[in-house]
Amino acid sequence: MTWIDLSVKTKIMKQQISLLIISITFLFAAISCQTAPEPDGNGLPKPKNIIYFVSDGMGYNHLLATNYFQHGEAGMQVFEQDDWVHLAQATHNLGRVSGSDTIFTNGYAPRNAWEDKQYVMYDYTDSGAAATALSTGSKNLRSHLGIDIDGDTLTHVSQAAKALGKSIGVVSSVPFSHATPAGFVVHNSSRHNYGEIARYMLFHTRLDVIMAPGHPFYNDNGKRSEEPSYRYVGSEAVWEQIASNEGLTEIADDENVYFVQDVDGNGVRDPWTFIDAREDFVALASGPAPGRVFGVPKVRSTLNQGRHRDEMAEMPFAQPFNENVPTLEEMTRASLNVLGQNNKGFFVMVEGGAVDWASHDNHLGRVVEEQIDFNNAVIAAVEWVEANSSWDETLIIVTSDHECGYLTGPNHPDPVNEPVVNRGQGNLPEAQWNSTSHTNMLVPFYAKGPGANLFNKFAGEKDPVLGPFLHNTDIANTIFLMWGKPEIEIHRLTY
Numbered sequence: 495m496t497w498i499d500l501s502v503k504t505k506i507m508k509q510q511i512s513l514l515i516i517s518i519t520f521l522f523a524a525i526s527c528q529t530a531p532e533p534d535g536n537g538l539p540k541p542k543n544i545i546y547f548v549s550d551g552m553g554y555n556h557l558l559a560t561n562y563f564q565h566g567e568a569g570m571q572v573f574e575q576d577d578w579v580h581l582a583q584a585t586h587n588l589g590r591v592s593g594s595d596t597i598f599t600n601g602y603a604p605r606n607a608w609e610d611k612q613y614v615m616y617d618y619t620d621s622g623a624a625a626t627a628l629s630t631g632s633k634n635l636r637s638h639l640g641i642d643i644d645g646d647t648l649t650h651v652s653q654a655a656k657a658l659g660k661s662i663g664v665v666s667s668v669p670f671s672h673a674t675p676a677g678f679v680v681h682n683s684s685r686h687n688y689g690e691i692a693r694y695m696l697f698h699t700r701l702d703v704i705m706a707p708g709h710p711f712y713n714d715n716g717k718r719s720e721e722p723s724y725r726y727v728g729s730e731a732v733w734e735q736i737a738s739n740e741g742l743t744e745i746a747d748d749e750n751v752y753f754v755q756d757v758d759g760n761g762v763r764d765p766w767t768f769i770d771a772r773e774d775f776v777a778l779a780s781g782p783a784p785g786r787v788f789g790v791p792k793v794r795s796t797l798n799q800g801r802h803r804d805e806m807a808e809m810p811f812a813q814p815f816n817e818n819v820p821t822l823e824e825m826t827r828a829s830l831n832v833l834g835q836n837n838k839g840f841f842v843m844v845e846g847g848a849v850d851w852a853s854h855d856n857h858l859g860r861v862v863e864e865q866i867d868f869n870n871a872v873i874a875a876v877e878w879v880e881a882n883s884s885w886d887e888t889l890i891i892v893t894s895d896h897e898c899g900y901l902t903g904p905n906h907p908d909p910v911n912e913p914v915v916n917r918g919q920g921n922l923p924e925a926q927w928n929s930t931s932h933t934n935m936l937v938p939f940y941a942k943g944p945g946a947n948l949f950n951k952f953a954g955e956k957d958p959v960l961g962p963f964l965h966n967t968d969i970a971n972t973i974f975l976m977w978g979k980p981e982i983e984i985h986r987l988t989y
């Protein structure tokens with residue numbers, strides 16, 4: 495059985511919500527925005543490029559702990575500076591009352607969050623529902639990726655980018671078929687269908703760049719593994735044919751024949767260029783590059799967070815990083831150079847995926863390491879904008895999908911959700927973990943570039959401590975206002 499081509503109607507839907515646009519346009523015109531690019535149609539800015547950073551699991555205290563360790567003071571990251579939009583973001587998802595069709599959402603109640611030590615531990619989202627909200631603008635049930643509660647297709651912002659002729663990519667420090675990167679491009683009822691998701695990403699989407707772990711032949715220490723695992727990469731046959739780098743456009747396994755997509759719309763299918771060596775990621779950071787890159791570093795589930803799993807040192811950087819594995823920063827530089835070749839622009843989602851994993855482990859040292867790599871990836875993007883683009887044409891978003899671990903200061907719950915306590919540069923702050931899972935706490939949101947001010951318009955609720963907050967769905971919906979929202983015809987795997 496063959497695949498049905500994913501076709502994205504290039505016709506941009508005239509917005510059904512024109513009234514909303516008109517009012518937003520009016521509001522936007524009334525504020526003094528930073529130099530906007532040529533407005534198009536609805537008068538809103540139309541970013542050429544969007545770089546969308548998601549630090550999975552990052553709450554305010556994760557960021558604060560990292561600042562204290564790195565700098566001995568708060569607010570030191572590039573995206574925390576005054577020329578960025580600062581908001582908070584509510585992450586709650588939808589739930590279904592078991593045994594019924596009743597749908598509910600927990601919402602986020604600021605008073606409860608700051609008075610009831612248990613409140614944020616109930617009805618928290620997962621990375622599937624959160625990625626779907628961040629990517630499609632629709633809240634969702636846990637574990638769903640790019641489909642709504644009835645199983646219908648949702649449009650991803652990456653598909654809006656593609657409809658405009660832009661290149662698209664996903665980059666992560668955890669496997670490419672994992673919830674967040676997958677949640678920005680696929681349509682599947684379960685984030686756990688790794689094989690199906692991987693094949694969907696490789697053959698059914700029009701992704702130009704995939705860079706993330708999942709390598710079958712290496713373990714989490716970046717060492718050759720005796721037992722290969724094809725869990726994250728589709729199947730053994732799919733992996734072998736793509737990794738052979740023979741420019742195949744047709745790939746078969748025992749059950750199916752798959753075709754790579756025509757990603758640039760010139761009528762010719764575009765094969766993947768495969769890389770796995772660190773030096774190949776580093777080399778891709780500048781100069782001419784292949785059009786379509788599938789990069790899987792030589793490590794299984796995460797770049798560095800899983801190394802020395804049995805004897806993790808408490809302090810960040812006490813154990814050397816995996817030598818032959820690129821950092822998230824290096825992969826980000828490579829992805830921007832590849833995607834930046836398209837003169838129509840690009841969309842890329844870069845995920846710091848293992849901040850969440852270290853938080854599930856309640857391991858603050860690893861959280862700080864992962865968050866620093868994420869922060870460095872944002873710096874790399876800022877440098878790319880300033881060297882190769884401008885703040886008139888590139889929008890950078892930095893946010894999270896949910897908090898993980900209920901990380902607080904040592905005296906929580908008195909006061910509830912106390913900030914971590916500074917012990918100076920080079921030291922981990924005084925902190926307390928209150929959960930090994932996610933919470934419903936607000937997470938940070940930052941943006942800079944064309945359209946960044948629009949996000950302020952959606953922050954209609956206010957937290958007494960963290961200030962105005964928007965909802966995770968507002969981010970994608972703002973992008974759709976600027977880029978349009980294409981109708982999507984074919985949504986799911988058909989076998």
Ligand SMILES: [Zn+2]
Pocket residue numbers: 551621850851854898932
């Ligand atoms: Zn998690």
